[in-house]
Amino acid sequence: MEPHQHPVDPERVDHARSRGLSGEDAGRLVSLLSLLADPVRARILYALDEVEELCVGDLALALGATEDSVGYALRLLRTAGLVATRKAGRVVFYRLGPGFPAPLREHCLRQLVAMTRAEPDDD
Amino acid sequence: MEPHQHPVDPERVDHARSRGLSGEDAGRLVSLLSLLADPVRARILYALDEVEELCVGDLALALGATEDSVGYALRLLRTAGLVATRKAGRVVFYRLGPGFPAPLREHCLRQLVAMTRAEPDDD
DNA sequence: TTGACATCCGTGCGGTTACACGGTAAACAA
DNA sequence: TTGTTTACCGTGTAACCGCACGGATGTCAA
Numbered sequence: 001m002e003p004h005q006h007p008v009d010p011e012r013v014d015h016a017r018s019r020g021l022s023g024e025d026a027g028r029l030v031s032l033l034s035l036l037a038d039p040v041r042a043r044i045l046y047a048l049d050e051v052e053e054l055c056v057g058d059l060a061l062a063l064g065a066t067e068d069s070v071g072y073a074l075r076l077l078r079t080a081g082l083v084a085t086r087k088a089g090r091v092v093f094y095r096l097g098p099g100f101p102a103p104l105r106e107h108c109l110r111q112l113v114a115m116t117r118a119e120p121d122d123d
Numbered sequence: 124m125e126p127h128q129h130p131v132d133p134e135r136v137d138h139a140r141s142r143g144l145s146g147e148d149a150g151r152l153v154s155l156l157s158l159l160a161d162p163v164r165a166r167i168l169y170a171l172d173e174v175e176e177l178c179v180g181d182l183a184l185a186l187g188a189t190e191d192s193v194g195y196a197l198r199l200l201r202t203a204g205l206v207a208t209r210k211a212g213r214v215v216f217y218r219l220g221p222g223f224p225a226p227l228r229e230h231c232l233r234q235l236v237a238m239t240r241a242e243p244d245d246d
Numbered sequence: 247t248t249g250a251c252a253t254c255c256g257t258g259c260g261g262t263t264a265c266a267c268g269g270t271a272a273a274c275a276a
Numbered sequence: 277t278t279g280t281t282t283a284c285c286g287t288g289t290a291a292c293c294g295c296a297c298g299g300a301t302g303t304c305a306a
Contacts, residue, residue: 012181013181026169057130059139067127072296092252214283
């Protein structure tokens with residue numbers, strides 16, 4: 001269904017079009033948020049922000065999840081560059097990588113959690 | 124596959140378990156991020172943050188999307204309480220609702236966009 | 247070397263999700 | 277009233293996603 005050609009408020013439409021999110025910006029934003037929008041991945045990143053580095057098995061232990069689950073989550077986070085690895089023998093330690101946005105770590109992550117705590121009507 | 128019972132770094136595991144994200148907190152956070160992690164929904168919220176209020180047709184016009192697409196997106200945002208409506212005749216105006224977290228609007232939204240702009244290696 | 251362990255990789259399945267289509271309700275115009 | 281417009285709703289479908297499974301790789305101990 002195509003949008004109508006007779007805007008109700010042409011001024012605001014124009015304003016929204018010029019100052020709004022472009023498709024490319026939205027794409028980049030969404031690809032980052034999609035990675036955060038998963039319980040296992042979000043808890044992994046939050047844990048790594050707390051304790052610097054952890055290996056796969058310990059991470060699974062800390063979250064109470066299976067190693068398969070965190071293994072798959074780390075696979076995606078690693079591909080996106082959000083986490084970095086350090087091999088020590090047969091153990092692989094993970095930490096937040098250089099691709100992890102610093103502002104997110106400093107400002108947003110905890111605020112996001114705090115705001116969801118303050119709104120218990122969510123689900 | 125079950126996680127091993129012999130933590131490599133028991134101290135950090137314990138620290139991550141106590142200060143990490145609980146399952147409930149992660150669930151609330153994820154349900155919010157999942158709503159933001161969509162191009163149409165993200166652009167709608169961003170546009171409403173810019174121009175106060177817009178009707179469905181004008182929103183579709185501003186985003187260059189179909190009315191069906193934005194209609195479906197608004198359905199989910201409305202159910203979650205992130206947007207509110209105001210009826211004026213046969214036109215329905217949408218604006219950011221009381222369920223929309225204020226810290227997200229003030230601090231995080233633009234920072235999230237800015238940080239994705241600063242990292243062009245994303246996708 | 248042999249065996250146990252920690253992790254990675256490819257594949258298939260089940261559940262979820264975005265979206266288009268058709269029909270419906272309400273409001274305005276003629 | 278009739279017709280047009282604006283938006284909502286329910287349903288079906290196609291694509292995506294998380295995850296478990298099996299096998300492979302590399303490492304340490306005996």
